[in-house]
Amino acid sequence: MVNVMDLVEEEFIYPGTRACAGCAMALIYRIALKALGPKTIITVPASCLTVLHGMQGFCTTKVSVLHTPFMTTAASASGIVASLEEKGLADEISVVAFAGDGGTTDIGIQSLSGAAERGTNFIYACYDNEAYMNTGVQRSGSTPLGAFSTTTPGGKKSHKKNMPKILEAHGIPYVATANGSYPLDIYEKFQKARKIKGTKYLHILSPCPPGWGFPPKDTIKIGRLAVQTGFWPMYEVINGKYFLSKDSQKYLDPSKRKPIEDYLKTQKRFDKITREEIKNYKQYIDDQWTEIRKRVENY
Amino acid sequence: MNVPMKTVKNKRIKIITGNHAAAHAFRQAKVGVVAAYPITPQSPVVEKISEFVEKGKLNAKFVMVESEHSAAAVCCAASATGSRVGTATSSHGLELMYELLPWAAGNRLPIVINLATRALGAPWSVWTDHQDFITIRDVGWIQMFCEDNQEIYDTNIQAFKIAEDPRVFIPAIVAYDGYILSHTLMPMKLENQKDIDEFLPPLKHHINLSDISQVKGIDPVTTPHVIKRAEGTAPGYYEYRYALQKALENSIEIIINVHDEYAEKFGRAYGNGLFKTFKTKDADMIIFAMGSVASQARVAIKKLREKGLKIGLLSLKLFRPFPAKYLREYFKDFKNIIVFDRDIGYGFEGVLSYELKAALYGLKNSPFIKGFIVGLGGRDVTNEHIINGVYKGLEASKKGEITHDTEFLGLKLEELDFLKQEDNKNG
Numbered sequence: 165m166v167n168v169m170d171l172v173e174e175e176f177i178y179p180g181t182r183a184c185a186g187c188a189m190a191l192i193y194r195i196a197l198k199a200l201g202p203k204t205i206i207t208v209p210a211s212c213l214t215v216l217h218g219m220q221g222f223c224t225t226k227v228s229v230l231h232t233p234f235m236t237t238a239a240s241a242s243g244i245v246a247s248l249e250e251k252g253l254a255d256e257i258s259v260v261a262f263a264g265d266g267g268t269t270d271i272g273i274q275s276l277s278g279a280a281e282r283g284t285n286f287i288y289a290c291y292d293n294e295a296y297m298n299t300g301v302q303r304s305g306s307t308p309l310g311a312f313s314t315t316t317p318g319g320k321k322s323h324k325k326n327m328p329k330i331l332e333a334h335g336i337p338y339v340a341t342a343n344g345s346y347p348l349d350i351y352e353k354f355q356k357a358r359k360i361k362g363t364k365y366l367h368i369l370s371p372c373p374p375g376w377g378f379p380p381k382d383t384i385k386i387g388r389l390a391v392q393t394g395f396w397p398m399y400e401v402i403n404g405k406y407f408l409s410k411d412s413q414k415y416l417d418p419s420k421r422k423p424i425e426d427y428l429k430t431q432k433r434f435d436k437i438t439r440e441e442i443k444n445y446k447q448y449i450d451d452q453w454t455e456i457r458k459r460v461e462n463y
Numbered sequence: 464m465n466v467p468m469k470t471v472k473n474k475r476i477k478i479i480t481g482n483h484a485a486a487h488a489f490r491q492a493k494v495g496v497v498a499a500y501p502i503t504p505q506s507p508v509v510e511k512i513s514e515f516v517e518k519g520k521l522n523a524k525f526v527m528v529e530s531e532h533s534a535a536a537v538c539c540a541a542s543a544t545g546s547r548v549g550t551a552t553s554s555h556g557l558e559l560m561y562e563l564l565p566w567a568a569g570n571r572l573p574i575v576i577n578l579a580t581r582a583l584g585a586p587w588s589v590w591t592d593h594q595d596f597i598t599i600r601d602v603g604w605i606q607m608f609c610e611d612n613q614e615i616y617d618t619n620i621q622a623f624k625i626a627e628d629p630r631v632f633i634p635a636i637v638a639y640d641g642y643i644l645s646h647t648l649m650p651m652k653l654e655n656q657k658d659i660d661e662f663l664p665p666l667k668h669h670i671n672l673s674d675i676s677q678v679k680g681i682d683p684v685t686t687p688h689v690i691k692r693a694e695g696t697a698p699g700y701y702e703y704r705y706a707l708q709k710a711l712e713n714s715i716e717i718i719i720n721v722h723d724e725y726a727e728k729f730g731r732a733y734g735n736g737l738f739k740t741f742k743t744k745d746a747d748m749i750i751f752a753m754g755s756v757a758s759q760a761r762v763a764i765k766k767l768r769e770k771g772l773k774i775g776l777l778s779l780k781l782f783r784p785f786p787a788k789y790l791r792e793y794f795k796d797f798k799n800i801i802v803f804d805r806d807i808g809y810g811f812e813g814v815l816s817y818e819l820k821a822a823l824y825g826l827k828n829s830p831f832i833k834g835f836i837v838g839l840g841g842r843d844v845t846n847e848h849i850i851n852g853v854y855k856g857l858e859a860s861k862k863g864e865i866t867h868d869t870e871f872l873g874l875k876l877e878e879l880d881f882l883k884q885e886d887n888k889n890g
């Protein structure tokens with residue numbers, strides 16, 4: 165396990181980005197770039213992350229970033245990888261696609277599936293703020309049950325899509341979940357992913373103050389509650405073997421989990437959630453952990 | 464400049480299809496990355512390229528993508544990473560790529576796409592017309608059309624050189640009629656690799672992500688304004704698009720130069736590189752057409768001349784940028800033009816017809832122009848249709864009938880019930 169002192173001191177994002185105050189995505193990106201280092205090329209689709217990069221002519225990162233149309237993230241990464249392979253540079257430079265949940269679970273799922281099936285040598289990172297934030301909080305395939313969005317004004321009627329599982333089904337060597345409130349875990353996972361050949365997928369929960377309806381100061385607390393309630397288990401699947409990450413291990417014991425209400429009530433988007441939906445959440449979490457218990461190797 | 468076609472007895476003469484001509488051009492242009500997805504009638508291009516890659520005849524990365532949208536996205540990213548890239552497609556494939564086409568132009572990526580033309584659904588049709596080619600008119604690409612397999616090969620080699628010229632840096636599309644050329648065997652010459660290498664040096668790109676010492680943010684959000692900061696001044700969207708338009712306008716000279724240089728080196732010319740003319744010197748009327756329609760017109764013109772009608776042809780090779788200045792100059796002494804469009808600007812006329820009218824606007828003694836629609840969805844364009852059109856055009860010209868109404872040649876309405884129903888309705 166890395167500790168704070170192990171993090172490289174160098175920053176790869178210049179100060180003063182266009183992300184909102186309290187944005188977990190900005191934190192995730194900052195930590196990921198530290199873990200990836202200077203020999204990295206990033207590609208980014210339309211999303212809040214595009215906006216973070218600021219305006220034409222001024223690059224806010226110390227590594228190159230190729231912006232690409234919304235549904236092309238993994239295809240764009242495939243193009244960079246193919247060109248690097250042609251030039252014999254593929255082992256030297258890491259190619260990393262960084263996209264939102266909409267860009268990943270909805271419009272970009274086809275190109276991601278194709279790239280994973282081809283075994284493209286790249287890291288795909290999805291920061292999951294659980295809606296289309298950049299365009300004004302519309303629902304995505306990753307919006308959770310009961311959550312308000314501008315296109316689900318009465319709350320969403322279905323659970324979020326389990327994207328990491330879909331990627332796992334592609335038989336890729338590395339799938340991991342993470343959470344903006346656990347930066348050291350993020351750092352470690354990106355470092356690990358960088359060293360593996362093939363397609364690596366990281367899915368990172370990314371609390372969003374304006375989209376979820378909470379004050380910017382609470383970002384870290386809310387991300388932690390997602391883990392502490394058992395809603396967001398953090399794990400890695402390495403060559404098909406399932407490992408619970410350190411900060412999630414103790415929630416295998418149901419008595420250690422906080423009630424889901426503690427998480428839901430911190431965010432305005434769940435204001436209209438029904439009792440039925442809360443019951444549904446409890447079942448969802450229980451089922452999730454039953455499956456984890458069956459699979460987990462480090463227990 | 465007009466260099467006569469050499470008659471050569473040569474081992475380099477091969478009998479191959481239009482699709483394979485395109486694939487050989489890619490091999491000899493030494494493309495570094497190809498990403499493609501199969502669609503009729505283009506598929507043999509990518510099959511042949513896969514074969515070249517597998518046999519080690521082409522040292523390229525072939526990305527077998529899951530859609531044309533991704534094919535185009537891979538091409539854009541690989542080009543931005545500094546590779547020479549290309550792909551091939553048809554019809555629905557091109558339409559699926561659409562989002563990436565203005566993107567590639569705006570990013571000034573010298574990608575080359577081969578298009579075996581095919582009608583757009585619905586209903587399904589796998590046969591040729593020029594609607595797919597025409598529909599991407601406004602994305603900011605260089606668009607060229609070919610009439611035979613040799614021209615496909617030659618135009619591809621030139622297309623890379625034009626697109627990669629530092630004064631240009633604009634993607635190019637090379638089109639040819641599906642089946643009519645894509646699947647037809649013709650003898651053609653494949654040039655020496657050494658000569659092709661001399662003509663087409665390796666790409667020196669203006670963007671190269673693989674050089675990580677140069678950190679770049681490519682294509683983030685632009686504002687409507689110019690941005691001034693201590694670090695420098697950055698253009699707004701408007702300035703970027705101005706630069707693209709001006710580069711397209713100026714590329715015509717470069718297209719001519721590249722064509723002439725090729726003609727000089729390899730002994731094959733295609734008119735002035737912008738359009739090809741046939742029997743125009745003494746002509747009373749010129750046919751204006753593209754691709755398969757122009758080829759058919761050549762045959763029909765011989766028949767018309769036997770009947771004493773002095774008809775000539777101008778076959779358009781460069782559709783974008785539209786060579787308006789050169790067409791104005793060429794047509795200024797002609798009285799009559801008849802346009803055969805294998806496409807429609809739906810809701811208006813055939814596109815070649817109205818673009819030519821626009822290009823000749825305000826010419827002193829401007830010629831009479833009449834347009835016809837022909838051959839949509841692969842309906843044969845016959846001598847009879849062309850001859851019929853010419854007679855109708857001459858008649859309309861005598862009467863001075865200027866109209867934008869579309870007239871379709873070769874329709875078989877009389878064989879269909881719905882025409883009878885129309886008649887009944889009309890009493």
Ligand SMILES: Cc1ncc(C[n+]2csc(CCOP(=O)(O)OP(=O)(O)O)c2C)c(N)n1
Nearest residue numbers: 210211212234264265266267295296297298
């Ligand atoms: C083809 C296409 N459709 C729609 C859009 C508009 N659009 C831009 S970003 C976005 C939502 C992005 O959501 P997500 O991927 O979750 O990223 P976030 O903004 O939440 O960070 C949408 C719908 C687009 N750019 N392109």
Ligand code: SF4
Nearest residue numbers: 183184187212297372
């Ligand atoms: S809307 Fe949310 S995800 Fe987007 S920048 Fe703001 S806090 Fe970050």
Ligand SMILES: [Mg+2]
Nearest residue numbers: 264265295297
């Ligand atoms: Mg989102």
